[in-house]
Amino acid sequence: MSKTSLRINSDRLHGRLAELAAIGATPAGGVTRLALSDEDKTARHLLIAWLTELDLAPRYDDLGNIWAVRHGAADLDPVLMGSHLDSVVQGGRYDGALGVLAALEVLATLQEADIETTRPIGLVNWTNEEGVRFEPAMTSAGAVAGEFTADWVLDRRDRDGIRFGDELQRLGFAGSASDRPHPGRYLELHIEQGPVLEALGRPVGVVDGIVGITWSEVVIEGQPDHAGPSPMHLRRDALMAAAQLMLEIEQIAVRRDPTAVATVGRIAVEANVINTIPGRVTFSVDFRHQSPDILEAQIEQLHEAAANVGVHRSVDTDINRFWTSAPTAFDPGVLAAIKAATDLLDIPAHHQWSGAGHDAKYIADICPSGMIFVRSQGGLSHCEAEYSTPEDIEAGANVLLQAALALAESPDV
Amino acid sequence: MSKTSLRINSDRLHGRLAELAAIGATPAGGVTRLALSDEDKTARHLLIAWLTELDLAPRYDDLGNIWAVRHGAADLDPVLMGSHLDSVVQGGRYDGALGVLAALEVLATLQEADIETTRPIGLVNWTNEEGVRFEPAMTSAGAVAGEFTADWVLDRRDRDGIRFGDELQRLGFAGSASDRPHPGRYLELHIEQGPVLEALGRPVGVVDGIVGITWSEVVIEGQPDHAGPSPMHLRRDALMAAAQLMLEIEQIAVRRDPTAVATVGRIAVEANVINTIPGRVTFSVDFRHQSPDILEAQIEQLHEAAANVGVHRSVDTDINRFWTSAPTAFDPGVLAAIKAATDLLDIPAHHQWSGAGHDAKYIADICPSGMIFVRSQGGLSHCEAEYSTPEDIEAGANVLLQAALALAESPDV
Numbered sequence: 001m002s003k004t005s006l007r008i009n010s011d012r013l014h015g016r017l018a019e020l021a022a023i024g025a026t027p028a029g030g031v032t033r034l035a036l037s038d039e040d041k042t043a044r045h046l047l048i049a050w051l052t053e054l055d056l057a058p059r060y061d062d063l064g065n066i067w068a069v070r071h072g073a074a075d076l077d078p079v080l081m082g083s084h085l086d087s088v089v090q091g092g093r094y095d096g097a098l099g100v101l102a103a104l105e106v107l108a109t110l111q112e113a114d115i116e117t118t119r120p121i122g123l124v125n126w127t128n129e130e131g132v133r134f135e136p137a138m139t140s141a142g143a144v145a146g147e148f149t150a151d152w153v154l155d156r157r158d159r160d161g162i163r164f165g166d167e168l169q170r171l172g173f174a175g176s177a178s179d180r181p182h183p184g185r186y187l188e189l190h191i192e193q194g195p196v197l198e199a200l201g202r203p204v205g206v207v208d209g210i211v212g213i214t215w216s217e218v219v220i221e222g223q224p225d226h227a228g229p230s231p232m233h234l235r236r237d238a239l240m241a242a243a244q245l246m247l248e249i250e251q252i253a254v255r256r257d258p259t260a261v262a263t264v265g266r267i268a269v270e271a272n273v274i275n276t277i278p279g280r281v282t283f284s285v286d287f288r289h290q291s292p293d294i295l296e297a298q299i300e301q302l303h304e305a306a307a308n309v310g311v312h313r314s315v316d317t318d319i320n321r322f323w324t325s326a327p328t329a330f331d332p333g334v335l336a337a338i339k340a341a342t343d344l345l346d347i348p349a350h351h352q353w354s355g356a357g358h359d360a361k362y363i364a365d366i367c368p369s370g371m372i373f374v375r376s377q378g379g380l381s382h383c384e385a386e387y388s389t390p391e392d393i394e395a396g397a398n399v400l401l402q403a404a405l406a407l408a409e410s411p412d413v
Numbered sequence: 414m415s416k417t418s419l420r421i422n423s424d425r426l427h428g429r430l431a432e433l434a435a436i437g438a439t440p441a442g443g444v445t446r447l448a449l450s451d452e453d454k455t456a457r458h459l460l461i462a463w464l465t466e467l468d469l470a471p472r473y474d475d476l477g478n479i480w481a482v483r484h485g486a487a488d489l490d491p492v493l494m495g496s497h498l499d500s501v502v503q504g505g506r507y508d509g510a511l512g513v514l515a516a517l518e519v520l521a522t523l524q525e526a527d528i529e530t531t532r533p534i535g536l537v538n539w540t541n542e543e544g545v546r547f548e549p550a551m552t553s554a555g556a557v558a559g560e561f562t563a564d565w566v567l568d569r570r571d572r573d574g575i576r577f578g579d580e581l582q583r584l585g586f587a588g589s590a591s592d593r594p595h596p597g598r599y600l601e602l603h604i605e606q607g608p609v610l611e612a613l614g615r616p617v618g619v620v621d622g623i624v625g626i627t628w629s630e631v632v633i634e635g636q637p638d639h640a641g642p643s644p645m646h647l648r649r650d651a652l653m654a655a656a657q658l659m660l661e662i663e664q665i666a667v668r669r670d671p672t673a674v675a676t677v678g679r680i681a682v683e684a685n686v687i688n689t690i691p692g693r694v695t696f697s698v699d700f701r702h703q704s705p706d707i708l709e710a711q712i713e714q715l716h717e718a719a720a721n722v723g724v725h726r727s728v729d730t731d732i733n734r735f736w737t738s739a740p741t742a743f744d745p746g747v748l749a750a751i752k753a754a755t756d757l758l759d760i761p762a763h764h765q766w767s768g769a770g771h772d773a774k775y776i777a778d779i780c781p782s783g784m785i786f787v788r789s790q791g792g793l794s795h796c797e798a799e800y801s802t803p804e805d806i807e808a809g810a811n812v813l814l815q816a817a818l819a820l821a822e823s824p825d826v
């Protein structure tokens with residue numbers, strides 16, 4: 001059988017997805033499988049059992065990242081495929097899990113057909129991608145990529161004060177730094193977690209990169225007062241000022257281009273009492289864009305808009321930009337291999353940027369990397385209703401298979 | 414000495430204001446004297462001592478309302494002057510207290526000059542005006558006016574479950590229903606608690622009535638989603654919809670007339686997380702106006718605005734109007750007496766409506782009533798910085814004196 005006619009086994013993949021989804025299953029059909037929880041431990045042992053069944057020798061490193069590699073003809077760093085088995089609280093069955101099990105399915109398909117590749121092909125499960133239990137997100141791919149030190153990651157604590165490193169020991173997955181994976185190329189299949197592919201009627205997306213994100217906190221100080229005796233023209237209402245500024249923030253994204261997004265997700269109002277004019281409002285601003293220059297321009301526009309609202313409404317405004325994650329453009333060669341796979345499979349793919357972070361963001365710092373998105377029904381994720389159809393999942397997994405095969409044969413991507 | 418040349422003693426009034434402000438005094442110059450607290454008890458005993466010094470026999474009724482009346486030539490219900498001694502937490506020295514002590518000062522002035530009036534003139538301190546410890550506000554003037562039954566008021570409980578009636582017993586102020594005051598006319602002097610008099614440069618206001626208030630809760634249901642992967646045009650952001658609707662609500666008041674006010678004081682956002690598009694926002698709307706028809710029109714405009722935002726942004730909106738207090742217009746004869754007093758005293762007064770509730774709102778149901786406002790520095794109240802100048806207080810108290818004298822001589826107001 002030629003490599004290009006090779007296809008994954010959709011039934012086997014879905015059987016394993018169902019088996020994995022039973023671990024930490026929630027009544028409404030989702031999963032709660034927090035990083036380094038007992039559920040995560042059970043899921044890890046299941047993955048190891050599956051890898052062992054395939055005659056692949058699983059290993060884990062000092063961050064608990066589990067990985068395994070098929071032999072390749074050349075002594076080169078592998079094409080690693082992967083994602084994460086941990087979930088958010090009451091999350092879905094696909095976020096992360098699909099990327100790991102699609103990678104496993106690719107390895108099973110290659111083993112079954114006894115395919116020889118030049119570069120080895122392997123799988124990785126990154127510990128604590130979600131960052132829900134141990135902040136921040138993507139700690140362990142980050143540590144492998146040099147973004148964080150292992151000591152720092154192992155010292156993270158959850159809300160009960162429990163240490164990441166201690167939980168890793170408890171689970172039996174505290175390995176050695178010498179056992180870290182060394183990807184030569186990295187591919188991550190993930191559900192889109194957004195509505196774009198559905199809106200366009202495309203099953204699969206070629207992810208050109210991960211957008212930059214910058215977070216700010218805006219504080220508006222007005223004058224608290226009784227709702228009754230203050231005429232409208234004498235008020236310095238911090239919430240009305242915030243409302244005006246929020247609509248300006250929305251426009252900063254809308255006016256820019258169709259990929260720019262801006263979100264006000266969190267707001268706190270003082271006194272937050274029905275008959276008191278709000279004196280102080282604090283809210284968050286999340287700007288995302290693939291261009292770092294445009295992110296900077298958006299921050300500048302935020303300052304201008306806040307200054308205008310301040311003058312117009314006699315309120316004081318303060319903006320604290322407290323976190324920025326630079327955009328990551330994926331490797332053109334890896335993206336070309338993914339696109340070629342969609343062409344080969346006759347799958348109408350769409351080029352897009354990821355609005356959310358993924359392990360691939362950090363791994364892209366150490367090797368040529370790329371991502372494949374699978375359409376999400378309703379664009380929903382991080383909820384129990386998260387869903388992708390078996391057909392879309394099969395299409396995505398076949399793209400992963402063919403892209404991995406191509407990358408294994410083109411060492412100079 | 415003719416009645417019209419009679420003036421209150423500003424030093425005596427300020428001495429008593431200072432003495433009263435020491436009871437429940439806060440470090441920053443305010444007071445915390447919650448209804449039926451130990452501080453309220455001390456203040457009540459001080460008032461009783463002052464009334465007794467004036468040879469007036471204080472009484473209290475089943476709600477703990479304390480009152481005393483000077484003899485009049487005619488056997489008519491008295492002109493009662495009053496307000497309340499209770500305060501909010503970390504409130505000011507003038508809210509309520511000034512109305513009681515200005516009334517006391519009027520009685521002291523009349524006693525000292527041995528003035529005979531046709532109608533008796535008296536003083537009342539209404540229990541629990543603020544409603545901070547025992548909700549709702551103005552319980553005891555309300556009970557006297559027939560708005561609430563005494564049993565219902567006595568059964569109110571504070572946050573610790575302590576019963577109003579039990580506290581009244583504990584304080585020694587649980588009197589008899591047969592001892593309730595029977596005002597023939599009612600006058601209430603109060604600080605403005607708003608910025609209008611200051612903005613106009615007037616020391617005193619003639620309060621034409623108390624505005625109607627209607628409270629609604631608006632719920633906006635959008636679609637919660639990740640801040641990253643959702644393009645702006647596919648979002649159903651409940652907070653951006655709320656922001657747009659809030660600005661419309663502001664305009665509903667601004668476009669109406671200079672007296673209309675609208676306030677969004679309280680807001681709750683779900684999930685209220687920095688990187689999640691808000692899926693659900695709940696906020697309060699407080700409309701106030703002296704015309705009941707305009708209040709209804711404003712509610713109608715709120716529904717229209719919400720429907721427009723709903724269509725424009727593909728969100729569901731729901732409006733629950735849960736409380737309305739009808740406007741109260743004060744008695745024209747009483748208002749004329751107040752205005753005549755300001756003319757007599759050559760005080761530039763301003764006619765205005767009160768945006769906040771006062772005991773006079775309920776008492777107006779049982780006898781001709783009116784209010785006098787004294788300018789508030791910065792419009793501030795319900796805070797320790799609350800302040801009115803001695804000159805403005807003196808002006809207001811003299812208006813109270815002359816209005817009470819006039820009302821005592823014109824039984825058919």
